[in-house]
Amino acid sequence: QTVVTQEPSFSVSPGGTVTLTCGLSSGSVSTNYYPNWYQQTPGQAPRTLIYSTNFRSSGVPDRFFGSILGNKAALTITGAQADDESDYYCVLYMGSGVWVFGGGTKLTVL
Amino acid sequence: QLQLQESGPGLVKASETLSLTCTVSGGSISSSSYHWGWIRQPPGKGLAWIATIYYSGTTYYNPSVKSRVIISIDTSKNQFSLKLGSVTAADTAVYYCARHIVGGTQDFDNWGQGTLVTVSS
Numbered sequence: 001q002t003v004v005t006q007e008p009s010f011s012v013s014p015g016g017t018v019t020l021t022c023g024l025s026s027g028s029v030s031t032n033y034y035p036n037w038y039q040q041t042p043g044q045a046p047r048t049l050i051y052s053t054n055f056r057s058s059g060v061p062d063r064f065f066g067s068i069l070g071n072k073a074a075l076t077i078t079g080a081q082a083d084d085e086s087d088y089y090c091v092l093y094m095g096s097g098v099w100v101f102g103g104g105t106k107l108t109v110l
Numbered sequence: 111q112l113q114l115q116e117s118g119p120g121l122v123k124a125s126e127t128l129s130l131t132c133t134v135s136g137g138s139i140s141s142s143s144y145h146w147g148w149i150r151q152p153p154g155k156g157l158a159w160i161a162t163i164y165y166s167g168t169t170y171y172n173p174s175v176k177s178r179v180i181i182s183i184d185t186s187k188n189q190f191s192l193k194l195g196s197v198t199a200a201d202t203a204v205y206y207c208a209r210h211i212v213g214g215t216q217d218f219d220n221w222g223q224g225t226l227v228t229v230s231s
Contacts, residue, residue: 001173034215036215036217038157038218040157045206045222045223045224046157046218048217048218048219051216051217052214052215052217055215057217057219089156089157091157091159091216093216097170097212098172098173099159099216100159101149101156102156104156104157
């Protein structure tokens with residue numbers, strides 16, 4: 001089964017920019033995989049940040065930007081803030097009615 | 111405002127069947143625009159999609175659990191349910207129900223708060 005890959009952890013300084021990626025163990029991510037990004041804080045349900053590659057969900061600041069970079073989907077956060085410290089998950093539509101989440105990235109802001 | 115609420119036993123014995131229900135309020139589960147799904151998260155680990163269902167009964171399953179899972183829907187009660195058989199400790203997780211936009215954005219755009227199910231030996 002294809003594995004969706006994410007960096008296990010990342011660190012960014014307050015006010016800095018960070019790009020998290022979402023790849024495949026085999027092949028390249030394209031818009032056809034409808035990459036979606038979710039933010040999850042401890043004890044809470046995930047919430048959508050980005051859907052269909054690059055559309056921000058309602059209420060999401062424009063500091064969050066989704067794209068395809070090379071062969072991966074990417075989530076870029078600019079002007080990082082303390083409350084951006086969360087777990088970030090991508091999910092890809094693999095076709096044939098199968099969706100696969102990545103392992104998640106734990107983002108630290110310090 | 112759409113709300114989803116999971117319910118079911120918090121403790122299940124190994125080899126038995128885990129049964130959960132998601133009650134949807136503030137919107138109709140029979141809407142042609144949406145599907146309904148289950149996602150789980152083992153303690154300290156990542157998210158995993160389990161299954162999705164449409165009001166018509168069309169179902170989609172994660173191949174890794176397909177042989178043990180049944181997702182069903184009761185439009186009269188505005189609920190959908192999950193049954194997972196032959197559970198082991200590896201099935202211990204927080205189980206979330208969510209609204210799922212299939213065929214469009216593929217987004218899980220509304221989530222329940224989640225319910226922890228522990229499998230005991």
